[in-house]
Amino acid sequence: MANPLLNEASFRQASGTGTLPPPDIATRVEGISSSATRTGVMTVNGAIQATLGLLVLLLAGGVVGWRLVKVREGEITSFPSWTIFLVIIGAIAVMVTSRKPQLAKVVAPAYAVAEGLFVGAISHAYETWHSGIVLAAVGATLGVFTVMLVLYRFRIIKVTNRFRSIVVSATMGLMVFYVVSLILNAFGVNLSIISSASGLGIAFSVFAAGLAAFNLLLDFDLMERGAKAGAPAYMNWFAALGLLVTIVWLYLEMLRLLSKLQRR
Numbered sequence: 001m002a003n004p005l006l007n008e009a010s011f012r013q014a015s016g017t018g019t020l021p022p023p024d025i026a027t028r029v030e031g032i033s034s035s036a037t038r039t040g041v042m043t044v045n046g047a048i049q050a051t052l053g054l055l056v057l058l059l060a061g062g063v064v065g066w067r068l069v070k071v072r073e074g075e076i077t078s079f080p081s082w083t084i085f086l087v088i089i090g091a092i093a094v095m096v097t098s099r100k101p102q103l104a105k106v107v108a109p110a111y112a113v114a115e116g117l118f119v120g121a122i123s124h125a126y127e128t129w130h131s132g133i134v135l136a137a138v139g140a141t142l143g144v145f146t147v148m149l150v151l152y153r154f155r156i157i158k159v160t161n162r163f164r165s166i167v168v169s170a171t172m173g174l175m176v177f178y179v180v181s182l183i184l185n186a187f188g189v190n191l192s193i194i195s196s197a198s199g200l201g202i203a204f205s206v207f208a209a210g211l212a213a214f215n216l217l218l219d220f221d222l223m224e225r226g227a228k229a230g231a232p233a234y235m236n237w238f239a240a241l242g243l244l245v246t247i248v249w250l251y252l253e254m255l256r257l258l259s260k261l262q263r264r
Helices: 008-015 025-035 044-068 083-099 101-129 133-153 161-186 199-229 235-262
Strands: 070-072 075-078
Touching (some): 044 101, 044 199, 044 235, 101 133, 133 199, 161 199, 199 235
Antiparallel strands (some): 070 075
């Protein structure tokens, strides 16, 4: 699930500024330590702490979701029908928070638990089909996250307005494609490119995972610039939610990609 709704506009609205200023050298080098003493406003350190808290809730929900999927003799015997409702809850949470960032501190934890349940159930299903795939997907997600953080931290890839526009547009396009595919699937029309292990299907998953990775750069950028703009403290949770959405999306794309590769 992408997070184009958790965007810079919400930061501008919350901070009362027309634009978010780019982080200067001092912010890049000393942003975490210097902002830690600020109260009542968003800080990089505050956003990191909120993200860690949400990840803990996500993992807790994941454990429960994993256990709720019944498996017997290597086959799934009962896949919870409520997982679709968790996806809907997640989508609603993102839309509500994009409209009312002030609610992020309440909505973000609820989203983390709901998505944790969903991710846990999905992960157990994939693990049943392909032994070891969950650990591989977690490792791949952590690896990509680390690489993108390094690329951003040392400005090897710079988040410019043009870069941001391209990534957001591509993400919105992919979101629309996924929604259309779900609607068509309800009428018996299956777009095989999403699940197919063909060369085209794998290329599609590589593209989707790559797009999720680029969204991480936008999340890092918004955290840094939001802190510099002096956005309200509740934006720590807004930024953390945005990053969590991207991490979950990246992980699910990794699961799908690795599954396709194992079916080749």
